[in-house]
Amino acid sequence: MRKVERWHAEKIKEAVDPMPSYLTRLRERMEKTGFVPTDRFMQTIHLAWEGVYSVSVVVHYLSREEGVGKDRTTRAA
Numbered sequence: 001m002r003k004v005e006r007w008h009a010e011k012i013k014e015a016v017d018p019m020p021s022y023l024t025r026l027r028e029r030m031e032k033t034g035f036v037p038t039d040r041f042m043q044t045i046h047l048a049w050e051g052v053y054s055v056s057v058v059v060h061y062l063s064r065e066e067g068v069g070k071d072r073t074t075r076a077a
Contacts, residue, residue, distance in 0.1 A: 009062035016056045023049040 004012075027045050035042045 004059075004062050006063055006065070009059045013056070013059040013063045016052060016059060019052040020049060020056055023052060 023045055027042070027049065030042055030045065
């Protein structure tokens with residue numbers, strides 16, 4: 001079984017971190033210019049935000065030096 005090493009998670013985190021904010025701003029601009037929630041592109045932007053945000057949360061924890069997200073039994077008390 002392969003796993004993501006911390007250094008790799010840090011690189012992914014650097015690339016992914018700005019994306020949720022960008023997609024949030026894009027969605028807000030789209031709303032202000034008249035896009036409705038039922039618009040297919042608007043829905044796609046929302047789905048993209050959900051996916052990228054999920055990835056950002058996972059890589060955040062995988063990149064933590066103190067080992068957040070590791071099996072609790074392997075950490076010192």
